[in-house]
Amino acid sequence: MTARRRHFLSHALTALVAGALLAGCAPAKAESVVRLPAATLDPAVTAKRATAVLAGGCFWGVEGVFSNVKGVISVESGYHGGGAATARYELTHDGTSGHAEAVRIVYDxxxxxxxxxxxILFSVVADPTLKNRQGPDVGTQYRAAIVPMDAVQRQVAxxxxxxxxxxxxxxxxVVVPVxxxxxxxxxxPNHQDFMRRNPANSYIVRWDAPKxxxxxxxxxxxVRGTPAP
Structure with a gap:
């Protein structure tokens, strides 16, 4: 079984688990959006390149959205929070590795x-009121989180x-950790640029394309004219 197939089957399983766990509660919907205000604390930065690490549930959609943001130079999916030995999908999807599915954004x-x-993250990508889950996916690996790279980013976050x-x-x-x-x-590699390469994938259609x-x-x-690599 390919890693991509395992990833999709895992999402299907977590959707069933989420339905059981959230019975009687209002579930999060990937297509639900909130128009949020601009940050009141957001100092100007003169450097032409900076890095942001963010988590917001399944990294397919997070990467897919941010690769379409003007000023973004590149986006890559990955893991953050655990160690090198568990930085693989098959060890992350069960929620015991300490990692969150995350993206690294290089931007201007x-x-x-x-x-x-x-x-953008909290308007259209992730619900900041959910702890250790997003959309149909449940577990610490799907937590929304902000990972500042310096003191200024931490202050803004x-x-x-x-x-x-x-x-x-x-x-x-709001329960998002910094x-x-x-x-x-x-x-x-099969998780990189997944949304653009697989627009007809049922998970993408249902949960990520609306974002x-x-x-x-x-x-x-x-929105940029063509997606960033």
């Missing part, structure tokens, strides 16, 4: 700010979480 801060990346929490944009409290950077491990559509609908000025 003069074109898109760190605060804007966070705004902390301030923005407080801003959207106090703004009453969500029915439940995690310390350890090391980002690039995922297997990209929401980006284009809510923030058309932030």
């Amino acid at each position: 801060p003069t074109q898109v700010s760190y605060g804007t990346l966070l705004r 902390t301030a923005y979480l407080a801003q959207i929490g106090k703004g009453k944009y969500f029915a439940r409290p 995690e310390s950077y350890k090391r980002f491990y690039r995922a297997e 990209l559509a929401a980006l284009k609908r809510l923030y058309p000025a932030l």
